Amino acid sequence: MRVLLTSLPIHSHLTPAVAPLAQALRDRGHEAVIATGPAMGHLDHTVTLPDVPAPSDFGPPPWIPERDGVLKVPLFAHDLVVKAAANILDFARNWKPDVILRETNEYGGQIAAEVLGIPHALLEIAPFAPHEIPDLGEQMDKVRARFDVSATEPSFTAGLTPPSWHPSQHHYRVPIKQETWEKAPEIVATFGTNAGLLMSGSKLPHLVVEALGKVAARSVVAIGRGDWTGPRPSNVRLEPEIPQQQLLGTAKVFVTHAGYSSVREALTAGVPMTCIPLFADQPRNAARVEDLKAGVSVEVKGLTATVLAERIQHVLETRAYYDKAEKFSGEMAALPVFTEIPDHLVSAV
Template structure:
């Protein structure tokens, strides 16, 4: 893309005065969104948000790593790898070893991300930067450029898993010679009862349920099979669902399946999770934030089996709010899991709490209105 014309130059000069000057009357702004190259970070929120900016007449592109360069409106941060680019996964069996302590911070990666963003931004000249929770290089770049930045909080508990996060960020800032600047807008994607934020929005989901859908949906995310290729956890889940007996669908990922095949359980490499949750009565999940958010929106209680990152905190929050139960993965058996699934399936209070949170979600403003809040904030 070419550097801007006169109108973009005016926009950039005014935006330096944030937050004292509103820019709502400007014809358009240039928005640079940044994300780690992970599908679950990009597809539910960042890609639709880029579309929303563009529909309102603004320019918007997403800076992410090469693994996600096939998505629309992206520019490549060449030095930002996807998890699968980092080599083979650790020798981890969750049913034997328990929760994996996944590294959620890498100073070299944050430095590389900031440098990549700056390389592009100094030519493209964005007026504002919008980052997702785990992409810290974008915030550093915004501080260097002196432009406002926005946080789309796709994983509100993830920063709590990084010891001394503020000190780590300040060390990176020192390399770039900048000071910390707070986001002008923090966009939470769940109600305040889940986690506080400046503003709370809901991400639209497909409302049309699948006809004759399952009572139980089970999925453990896009990276689980890569992280634990030798684990028997998927087998344990399928066997447990066979014991429960309710119609179920399980996302098992791609590759050969050597586990059990109960007659009431349909095994699929991938599933339309949002639509299936529209008819489900229980969601068996690793408690990744995107899946939890979809279950909250659909009003489906959960059986949470956390595996890594912020998932244990998410699972604890599910229990705290009466939205389901947490089940520890270490030593997990099909017998125990089946009992927990039956308990949630047959306990009205979990369903009532889930429906209450779904009503809270429906009352939230749709997140594609973030562009309107943003131009008012800056």
């Protein structure tokens, strides 16, 4: 079977799930390539869509989260979806895929499948993101009108968390590996791969490090590349990058922006969270963490190191958060492994 996967050219969209799924398909003997923008065209087995820009192509907004609050990011742009669908069709008409499988935030793949009259499937890497798009169905229909096609339902939908997080047609777990560090950190803090680009003028990382310095626990913080001019508490290890999913295997608290992949990895590991949502679907993810009582959410606007330290300490000392996180981890462990998606996809289409 030939599977064309489509994704926005964003590292956090491709690396955790889309690229591994493409590899899993190839391991099962199928042909699988990923159609994405030039920014991620260096990955193996990719097809470049020239009209699909990455966030870095637009430059950072004039936004400082601790001053301005949550950033409103447009998650659907009519013209870009039209161009993406056209680019995908240019390739697909020659390659002739049997199915197009898109990630949640990429909509051109679905339009292309509807034009070609072939099945399409959905990999839910951000299940709450569509709720951030007003009138999504109407906006998709306007794109369909450009191609003179009608809407069809996905033949297969794969969620990466249990139904208690978000209902889907099928549910899978993405395994995480534990990594042993000398003096393994009790608290892990990172804001993902996109945050550094978007909040270049922010002192939020300094604030987080200062807050962790007030908490009696060993911590590690991913601070990105470049000179660090912020505080250096003795109990806080500063690293340009960290192996997040591995470290969560031994952590007690995760300080996170509540991106879906980060939340999923924390819940897989059974680690409660202190969430500081910044943009896109992150506020909904953080609210869901609170609803599940697997952690707390902290508003970024006006945040101080003292307030953040208090919330981190609260999670660290509250057994109920660990109990809920461990319960969710058990639900994750009971799901079929992510690498079973190819077999189920074949059966569905």
